[in-house]
Amino acid sequence: MPNAYSRAAKAQDKNDNEGIRLQKVLAQAGLGSRRKCEQLIVEGRVEVDGQLVTELGTRVDPLRQEVRLDGSRVHLNPNHVTLALNKPRKVLSAMDDPKGRYTLRDIVGDKYEHIFHMGRLDYDSEGLILMTNDGELSQHVMHPKYEVEKTYIATLDGRIGGNVCRRLVTQGVQLDDGLIRFDRCAIIDAKSDATIVKVVLHSGKNRVVRRVFDAVGYPVRRLVRTQIGPIKLGELKSGSYRVLSQTELRSLSKEVGL
Template sequence: MTELSHEGERLQKVLAAAGVASRRVSEQLIAAGRVTVNGVVVTELGSRVDPLVDKVAVDGSAVQLDPDKRYVMLNKPTGVLSSMSDERGRPDLRAFTAEYPERLFNVGRLDSDTSGLLLLTNDGELAHVLAHPSFGVTKTYIATVTGTATPATMRRLEAGLELDDGPIAADRARVVGEPSRGRSIVEVTLHSGRNRIVRRMLDAVGLPVVELVRRQFGPLHLGTLGVGRTRDLTRVELGQLLTLSREPGRPRSGIGAPDAAGTAMDDDESDSE
């Protein structure tokens, strides 16, 4: 059990304010040993925490205690830059963040001609961890390609290829459905953050990409969210994302907001035009 502090707010009050449960139910969760503070089980109802500093989890799922933090999923359309501003006046992400009072920025990037799941947030710490090269968050893409994709070709992607900037291998690759009208649909999952890596991998095996959509980012799934639409993450999704980012050994240095352009570190499909 953690050493009790005379400062901060009572743990059950903080949990209730975070929307975990009512204060009474939160007290029951604490008494049952289901709540941890900074990785240590706390069962004393008099425990106090600092919502801006302490890391709290319930049943192993991280809880965001700061009510000012926001997490938004965007289904980015093609033709939109993953930036909060563009000196050439091209379409950027401001059209999708204007309705939110917080100053949101994107976690990683998608190339302008790639659509799909992009995370927007004002949580600089989370953005830094998720976009850090050593984090290796997995992403899943659905690609429409020219040519006939076969299981043998998918095995080549998983075995690894040698590209101009070094070797690369997909975590998983599979053919989706049957080829039609000279095109195939494939699903590729990988954790690399290299520039336009999915397109380059598929091109290297003779399957040039016609259309590319990111369907999954870590534990987040695009689901039925329409192109150009946004929604706040659910409490479950946020818990999964925060839990993943708090795993031991995750990068912590250089924490802060992105640059003035509103972009985090380059991700799998960065804008390189």
């Protein structure tokens, strides 16, 4: 006859087979304490596979079911990671290079399996690059359909006026691969021989900021990407990286339709 211990073990096995309590899954995903996550469920802010869930006893399979908070996907797979990396100049936006140049792998190492960069920065540019091993997130961030907004700080050779920025927003510049217009362009600082501008645009074309300013006669001396969608470079030091928070991941997922 089974003892109390074996009955408890069988009950636990049954519960594990049926999934994990939703509030525990949310807490493990970094959304707060279990009590806070229970409140999120009761308030009707959580969906599982497209269905609103308000019952605290609900169990889910985090690897097979989709959970959303306030409409944004909650990242549940413990093997998935997304990084913000501050790429220095003279680092190749690649994981390997046959020529032996310094690459992103030299910064992140082999800690994260199957991780890859979402988008690139040219060899002489620096700033924010996003990396992930979440294939679905990567496909959406890279897809031209979503055209995630990107922000750059460019130091230009020469002094430009506000009319140049206005022209690049209203009229744009015809490049070999099409017309490019900046979403926003503002002068931050200007000296006799250099101008610092903030540029925002959606295009992900190769070297697009440099090519636009070359086309209007003001070559870029230095280019730093400071933001991709809702993710900011912030105080991240050059050559270092950090793991995105769940709040940042939800914001990024929402931006790209996940």
